[in-house]
Structures are given as structure tokens and as C-alpha cells.
Amino acid sequence: MPARVSPTELGRYRKRREPYPYQAFHAASVYLTRATAKNDHPRAPPARPKPLDFPRYQIQGDLNAVRQYANDFDRLFVDLEKGVSPPHLETLNISLLEETPLDRLIPDGYLPPQEWLQPPSQASETPNAQHNSIKLSNNFPVPGHGAFHDRVKELLYDMDEAFDVTSGKRSGSAANTIRLGYSHKFYQHLLLMAEYWDTSKDNYTTSSKENEKETYTGRRYGAGPDMPASYREDTICALVEMCIWPFRCCIQNPRSTVWRKLCFQNRNLPIYGVTSAVCRNTTDRQKARKGIGEGPLMGIHCRNTTTFRAEAAQKGQGREELMDLLFEVGAALLVAQKRAREGKEEEHPGKDKYWVDRSKRHLGELGGGQQDRDTDERARREIQAFGEPMEGVQEQEGSSGSSSSVVEGGGNGSRKRKQRPGAQAYLDAKAPESTWESKVEYKMIGKEAGSGADKIFLLSSLNHHISLLSLHVDDRYLDFITHGSATHPGFDPSRQEWWILEVKRSRWYDLFKAEDRAEAMRGIWGAMGWMMRKEEGSDEG
DSSP: OOOOOOHHHHHHHHHTTOOOHHHHHHHHHHHHHHHHSOTTSOBOOOOOOOOOOOOOOOOOSOTTOHHHHGGGHHHHHSOGGGOOOHHHHHHTTEEEEOSOOHHHHSOTTOSOOGGGGSOOOTTTTSOOHHHHTOBBTTSOBOOOHHHHHHHHHHHTSOHHHHHHHHTTOOOTTHHHHOOOSSSHHHHHHHHHHHHHHOOTTOEEEEOSSTTOOEEEESSOSSOGGGSOHHHHHHHHHHHHHHHHGGGTEEEEOOOSGGGGEEEOSSOEEEOTTEEEEEEEEOSOHHHHHTTOEEEEEEEEEEOOOOOOSOTTSOTTOOHHHHHHHHHHHHHHHHHHHHHTTTTOOOOOTTTTOTTTOHHHHHHTOTTOOHHHHHHHHHHHHHHHHHOOOOTTEEEOTTOOTTOOEEEEEOTTSOEEEEEOOHHHHHHTOOOOOOOSOTTEEEOOTTOOTTOSEEEEEEEEEETTEEEEEEEEEEHHHHHHHHHSSOOOTTOOTTOTTTTOEEEEEOOOEETTSHHHHHHHHHHHHHHHHHHTBOOTTOOOO
């Protein structure tokens, strides 16, 4: 039994989105209990399954009419809580192409061919000097047919047999044929998802007794909308990890919601569903010990939304549909903004602002006038009337500079809470938290030199499905979104189509189907091959 966790430690675990000891113990207990339970044992029926639904998009408007919307950004995006409408997407000039085949989504020469789904022949695995000379951007060899097949063959296993292996049953043919070397963690998390989404084994029985009690046998313990969001995130990250490790890459999880904010024309907009990002492992030992990655290369975006429109709404016009696409595009643009920070210094929020610098604020400098001095004076009088903290009063553990309460310690060990007025929070005002990550060294890995545009890949997940998105983002478009003006060096206003955001999406791949799991891995492998390629004449790595 784990040791008791103090409230302060519990808050730290929650802030970093890490499981605290009780959570880890409870999750392990739930997994072991359910994994070893028999699905044919009658029990009370779970909630009825919800039919699968996916967002549909209908983007209208002239893509060449960007200039008439340029002045509407402030009006449209100042308060998204009022609702999302088609003009929001029209203003972003999104060119969306759905159901795109992987061979049109991944650049030529990087998508693994269908032949790689079969075991490599002895001739194809014979090392040769030409193959060994092909390097990644980190100077490691390019993973070939053998590395791909070792992983994809495990995704082609029957899902039920793989679940038996992860739960330790290993009965029947699974005991001799199933070996989960790379995908064991993936199937563990996929089993937890299946307990909410897999309806293939549902069986409802009504007893013939007087009470006619209904019983259930099957895999589910709940309905899809009731599944914890962490189950989907852990499953997708486990799938991505087994695909990116041959490229010497890792997953960096954002440990603060502040790092999930998109800088939208000098405003920070929170992006819902940003789970993590793929980064390249650094070759610097000192940085590697600190857990610093390079990139990002690809984003991972998971949402827990299952209803996208009202019953009377048309497909493509639902509020959740529009919001879902807006968050997806925002997550991809967030990856593009982070990559564009290469070689730049962080601009700290509130730098040289009078409302941050207390000494200058009280003097009325840098924009502060008589009104600010009067506000400060009223705050001091309110605090003086409240009274100074007595001896023995300490600030509450873990509180920030803007805390509005203190804790008084008595001689008998009792603790009394004493409230501070809001004026204290005003005088203790601090600059907003930085949106730059300390564990990521921003680099535009995989960007074509001199192209003036960046290709962004985003792995999106809904229900128990995943889809791969590719965005073509012009540098001028990114500057306009970030700062409100296209001030990129060499900006040419006459250049055509710089204001169009090209978005291509693959079809939705069902993680409960072996063929779809293999296709999803082909897409991830091809995207990683493109992003990790080594440009000619590059000394990177």
C-alpha cells in the first residue's frame, strides 16, 4: 500500500498530469481485476452503447478573399465562448481535403509499400554499403523493412488473442503464436478502451423469472462517452511510441496547460485536446540527462467529444463540429509556431509594462498615470484597514504571489484561515506564465530549406479511431496568424496562395481492426521518415 500523499504533493501530481500513488494503485487494480475476469460471467448490464459519430465539415467562401476578413479577426476571435460559426473557419481560409489516401498525404518515397506488411526476404535484409550510407537527420541509419515488419506484425494479431496475452491468460493458440515485444503496452491500454467501446461481444439476456431481471455478458463495463479521456491518450501515445523509437525520437508531454496556448494575433488562445508532441532525442549528453527533446516533429491531438451536432442541425453546421475542426487546426498551428521559434529568444509576457514592474507602476511610468496611482493608494488603505499579519502567520504552502489568504498557526497546533482582500492580489500582480517549454529545444526539423513553407503532421483521435492530418503552412500565413501582419523577411504581397491553409486528412482508422492499425502505422512511419530525413549538405546531428 503506498504511503499517504499530502495535499500539496497531490496538487503537484495533478499539475504535471502524472498519476499519484493512489491513482496508480487503483488503475493497476482495475486493470488486473477486469483483465482476469471472464466476459461470459453474467452481471448487471452497462449503459447502452452510443452510435459512432464523426464531425462533418462544410467550408464555404472564397479562399482568395482573405483581405476582406483581415480586419474581422479581432471581432470574431476575441470571445469564442459565445459560439463558433462558419465565418470563423472562412476567415482562416482553410482548404480541406478529406479521405486523402496515404500516398497523397506522405511525400513520394517515404511511405512504406504494401510489401513491407509481409516478412522480409533474406536478400532484402542482406546489409549493403549503399543502404548503410543512408542516414537520418541525427546520423542514425534509416530503419528499413525489418524494423517495420517486426512492429506491424504485432498490430496484425487478433485483438482478442493479444488481450489474452496482456492479461496473462495465454490459452489456446495465443500461448504459442503471440509474442508482444513492442506492442504490449499498446494492447494493455487498448483493452481499457475496448471495455467502453467494443460491442462485438455484447449479449443481453432476460431471465424467465417473475422479476424479469436483465443480465449482460460481454466486454464492456460502460458506454463510450463515459470512458476517461486518459485511456485514449495513453493508447495513442503507446502506438506512436512503438513507431517513432526506431527513428530515435520520443514523446514530450506538456506538463502545463499554459504551453497549450496558441498565440493568435498577440493573444493566447487555449487549445483543447493537445495531448503531446513527438520530439527528436538530442545527441548532447547533458541535455539528454535533463530530458530535453528537439522539435517538435508531430503533434498528437485527442478529444473526448462524442456528440457533434443537435438533432435538428444539419451535418457540417453543428457547433461542436465547427469547434472540433477549429481545435484541430489550432493544434497544428501550435506545432508550427513552436517550430518557428528556432533561433529566436523568448519574449517574456509583460516585459517593461508598468502593470508588471511594481516600482515603475507606483511611479506612474511606462503608461501608468494618475488613475493607477489612485488605485494603488486605495489598495494600500484597504490592506492597512485589514491589518498586518501577526507573528506566526505564514503563507499557505504552495500558494502563489497572487494568493488572497494566509494561514495562522496557533500554539495548540490549530490552523485558522485568514482572508486577504483582493487588493493584495492587485499589488502582487505578476507577469503571465511563459508559453515556452523548458524541456524542448525548438527546431524546424524536416523543413525544406528555402521553401518558405512548413509541412506539419498531426495525429488526431476521436472515439476509438485515429486520423493523420497534413498541413501546408506558409511562413507569411504563420506570421499573419501570430502577429497580425505578414512581416516575414522577403514577403511578397503579390505571391499567390500564401494566405491559404492547405489541410489534408486521411480516413479514420479503427483501432479495433487489424488492417486499420497496420495502415495507421504506415502513415505514422511515412511521416516520421519524411520529417527525419537528412537534407543534402546538412551537417545536422
